Amino acid sequence: MTQQPYDLIAIGTGSAASSVISRCAEAGWKIAVIDEREFGGTCALRGCDPKKVLAGAAELIDWNERMKGKGVEGNASIRWSELMAFKRTFTESVPRASEDKFKQAGMDTFHGKASFVDEDHIRVGDEVLQGKHILIATGARPAPLPIDGAEHLIYSDDFLDLEQLPDKLVLVGGGYIAFEFAHIAARAGTEVHIIHRGEEPLKQFDSELVDLLLKKSEEVGIHVHLNAEVKAIRQQGNTYVVSGTRNGADHQWQCGLVVHGAGRIPNIEGLELEKGNVSYTKKGIIVNEYLQSESNSRVFAAGDVSATEGLPLTPLAGQESRAVSLNLLEGNHHKPNYKVMPSIVFTVPSLGSVGLDVEQAKKEGYEVKVNDMSKWYTYKRTNEKFSMAKVITDKATGRILGAHVLGGKTEELINLFAMVIQFDLTTDQLNTMNFAYPTAASDLGSLI
Known part of the structure; x- marks a missing residue:
């Protein structure tokens, strides 16, 4: 069923879409909003915001430990189920509030996987929507790993919704996600192992400061295995056996859960970009300096899904969203500002x-x-x-x-x-x- 053309079809409802949707709505545009998951985006629902709630508890535990013998007595501890209940007070209301806001502004909302039919038509479920302009703001997804038994991995959104932590946890990868989750889980009493295939984790940061963080990580019981690689994961009863190598020798780790923390890639799978004449590389959708597709001028892309010089960070997604909104409304005169891109890994x-x-x-x-x-x-x-x-x-x-x-x-x-x-x-x-x-x-x- 083909409906009346929309001025804008927005695919995604997170930080990279928010300014575009709200500004174009204020201008009176007819808008369709599509998300294959709950409305609200990664940062608010399964990323930065809930993670920082958990990291705050870990920080409190560390502060308590540091001050023992300095006038502070007693042992603080994390009750995981209560902490997760507190976290949900920040996330539970977001999907309904987001969708209600869109509907109250006169937008049509759709749940489902979006894909191109041709250059200006998008299919979602049984509907085919036509758009004068199309925004792709689908973010990023975990990078696939060539591991036998990869189906046993859980992902960042799973970790942020765990009802309980296992006694032992393995994190595959040596980036933001692995280290942030490791510092949270360790402060909650879990034995944590980080398995990183390279010699240096957190390569985006200064190596000397990373070395100091590694010393602190080891001090709080986080085992960081460098030059290590996971080859296979198999289930053994209620536990998992992670097989791989460490410094060239075979090694095994036994744990209650294995978490993917080995990087993310642009979330373009299933969009059928070829049908929409939208060019892309493994770094994301190819756009010009105004975030407009170089091959299909109707299409703009913002956030982690676009191949720009911007880092995959929420503030940069917001910056790109603002630029796209102004370019749609005023013509291509606005470029995102990449001069300053502060980045933090929320370890303790x-x-x-x-x-x-x-x-x-x-x-x-x-x-x-x-x-x-x-x-x-x-x-x-x-x-x-x-x-x-x-x-x-x-x-x-x-x-x-x-x-x-x-x-x-x-x-x-x-x-x-x-x-x-x-x-x-x-x-x-x-x-x-x-x-x-x-x-x-x-x-x-x-x-x-």
């Missing part, structure tokens, strides 16, 4: 990065100031042994070009440095600032 302590990396800075002759902050007041008062920052400065101009931080105040500092880099503030300007004291921000003058 957290690890963050923004701007130029240290290796590149040294090649280009910029100054790299390294600060071991573990003895600074901000970190000593909470007994944090692992706190370090590296700040990259162009001495000729005084501009700050990059910052890399490990510690309990990483979120605050990385965002401050992101603002500094975005607006080209200099060290002289920062030194005239009066920050509330004592805070991590008030350490900024010493860091630069």
